[in-house]
Amino acid sequence: MSATKSNSNKLLLEEFKNGNQKAFRKLFDLFWEPMFVKAKAIVMDNGIAKDIVQDIWVSLWQKREDLEIRNFEAYVYKSVNYGCFKYLRDNKFSAAQLQVIESLELISKSNVENQHNLDQTQFVIEKSLTGLPPRCQQIFRLSRMEAISNEEIASRLGISKRSVENQMSIALKSIRENLTLTQSSLTSLIIFATLL
Template sequence: MDTIEIEDLVLRVKKSDQKAFNTLFNELWEPMYSYACSILMNDSLAKDIVQDIWIDFWQRRQDVEVKFLKSYLYKSIRYKCYNHLRDQKFNKIQLEVAKSVSVASEVDQSDDVIELSTRINSVISNLPKRCQVIFRLSRVNNIDNKEIASQLDISQRSVENQISYALRQLRKELAVAKTLFSFL
């Protein structure tokens, strides 16, 4: 099932379409369960956690804003599993598995990269036009500040100031994303 089909089903779920929910559930339950099992090493607990996530998704379907469903679901699994492990006494094998599984799933990472890229492009497109041009020349085209200044017939200091301004805006606007990606 591709991303467009999933997005369409999520929109239908938001409108309380039980058939769309069942389709998503049937498609995604098994990989979610396998992921939870790989963290917890407990089949029944993994089933319970995955069930809880699906129940929560259905109950909050109209309130939750989900752009990438797989990413959302896998993060939910990881969060619930880690919370459970944190609250339990567990053995050395479970500790080792928890450490080895801490790397985000491939789906999770690619969705996060797409989302971050979209946010970065949005921040850049909201910069003043001259600042956008200078920033893209510097960071996308890898042109040094002196050459940019020469091309645009401005001082090198102006180029540096514009790049600094753009970077400050990116840092400010993406602070939330930084927190999100620090968990990966």
Template structure:
């Protein structure tokens, strides 16, 4: 049972992994506000930032004893929040793109059921293939293609080089392109 408020992160983590719920509560109280401020700076929306931070703590709670951390605990938490923020931005952008596409079809009067259904199936398949990319490659690809960030912006956000960003995107395209080359002609 946690009794020392000045306990180190490593000690708290060990107790938490051992099933001590008071240790989890102390971790939560120690980091929630800091992580929230970090998420809020990027998202510019308090409710979205709260949701992201809650997701990180729920994930932490679910991992429990199986949690493996190879960096400092605070670095682990900040990185988890950063990835959740990027994932949230990416999902939000995809949803908005789908709504915009639907709006364009309806307003242009081009709502052809067969064509729209085929496009939806291809988009769903493409999204599934994107989700199957290695995690870091997927994040870089989604930030580039869905969030429409430049290589430099992505490099700054992820603390990697522009060259790494470009290579990750090229590798993602090489993996995805062969799977969809035939679908391109079906749409046009």
């Protein structure tokens, strides 16, 4: 971002904090679409992405006088991440899915950092599943999210217990690989950020 654009955004932010609706509208026009694109990429649903972004803007206006924002762009993008992860946590994952995460030994003591990690992990698991064949997804969800035994799944689907086990192995391998890839990407990003 150029210094001129950065200074312009700082001035808009100051005016917005003072209740200037035109400044708020200008910030909205600058950032709404990229925020929406980011949210849509995460939740993969236009309506939900619009709702998440709209809630962020409503909250920004309501809390404008109390907000301590140094970098508006970073703040709104972080808000999009949080809003999407919160949506996915509240609407996509059941208690059974949380057990899957526990079985992968990814949950430790409850604190803010771990909650953030849990949200990211849940997101990676769901994304991993959507990349698998439909039958593999179905078997994984029946086993880990509905706690149905391999024998019962095999009986329901008219396949062998061995086929169920193979499909579960494929699903778990995909999840582990995506979690490892995400972790290494985050580590690289942190190292890169410290070098700046």
